Amino acid sequence: MxxxxxxxxxxxxxxxxxxxxxxxxxxxxxxxxxxxxxxxxxxxxxxxxxxxxxxxxxxxxxxxxxxxxxxxxxxxxxxxxxxxxxxxxxxxxxxxxxxxxxxxxxxxxxxxxxNGKVDLTQAEGVAAAISAANESELRAARQLMAGELSRRIKPLVDALANALALVEVGI
Incomplete structure (x- = not known):
């Protein structure tokens, strides 16, 4: 590409x-x-x-x-x-x-x-929607494309980044 x-x-x-x-x-x-x-x-x-x-x-x-x-x-x-x-x-x-x-x-x-228009899970959601074989797979793909997983894990990612910063400061 x-x-x-x-x-x-x-x-x-x-x-x-x-x-x-x-x-x-x-x-x-x-x-x-x-x-x-x-x-x-x-x-x-x-x-x-x-x-x-x-x-x-x-x-x-x-x-x-x-x-x-x-x-x-x-x-x-x-x-x-x-x-x-x-x-x-x-x-x-x-x-x-x-x-x-x-x-x-x-x-x-x-x-x-x-170009920052979608995150990785949303991009994976597009691929999942294209290959969905049934309604439940399509529903899961739509959730990925809507950014639901990203919203759910963002607090965890932020907490881990904060913990890592504290560990590095202490080193």
């Missing part, structure tokens, strides 16, 4: 649907997204835009979030496209050709962790 690259991935289920999401994250997210849009979005934006696809313009919802106020702490652009797999894969290919790198599994969450 190279944290300086702008990454891209399909961030929704792949298949027939009303919408499919393509997400970019990184310093060049807006610049690269602009290569498929009829007009470049501002750094922070939410609205309808036109995606160029072959000779046509396809309407899409576009959300641009300026870092550090985004899910990953970086500039993020989401393209909510009509749920056509051929269209979405063509857009993804063009974004990669424009300089984005295909994100590795878990890379958006890793960037959120490294």
């Amino acid at each position: 190279n944290a300086t690259d702008t990454i891209v991935a399909i961030s929704s289920a792949i298949g027939p649907a009303a919408r499919m999401i393509v997400r970019l994250s990184g310093k060049r997210a807006v610049e690269i997204a602009s290569t498929v849009l009829a007009e470049p979005p501002p750094r922070s934006f939410a609205g309808v835009a036109r995606v160029r696809w072959e000779r046509f313009h396809v309407p899409a919802w576009v959300y641009a979030f300026a870092g550090p106020r985004s899910s990953t702490g970086e500039d993020v652009v989401e393209l909510h496209l009509p749920g056509n797999v051929i269209l979405v894969r063509a857009v993804l290919k063009r974004l990669i050709e424009a300089g984005a790198r295909q994100a590795e599994a878990g890379e958006f969450t890793a960037r959120a962790y490294f």
Whole structure:
């Protein structure tokens, strides 16, 4: 994982649907997204835009979030496209050709962790939610993502840090 690259991935289920999401994250997210849009979005934006696809313009919802106020702490652009797999894969290919790198599994969450947007247990909760096989596993994953474990153990961590500081002072 190279944290300086702008990454891209399909961030929704792949298949027939009303919408499919393509997400970019990184310093060049807006610049690269602009290569498929009829007009470049501002750094922070939410609205309808036109995606160029072959000779046509396809309407899409576009959300641009300026870092550090985004899910990953970086500039993020989401393209909510009509749920056509051929269209979405063509857009993804063009974004990669424009300089984005295909994100590795878990890379958006890793960037959120490294940029202080989620703690380790919340990041583990995302992975647990993805792999949940039943309702109880999904419920446990939601608790991790909500930061419940972190809130419960914070007083213990603080007490241990305080005790360690007292021991070091006494040495």
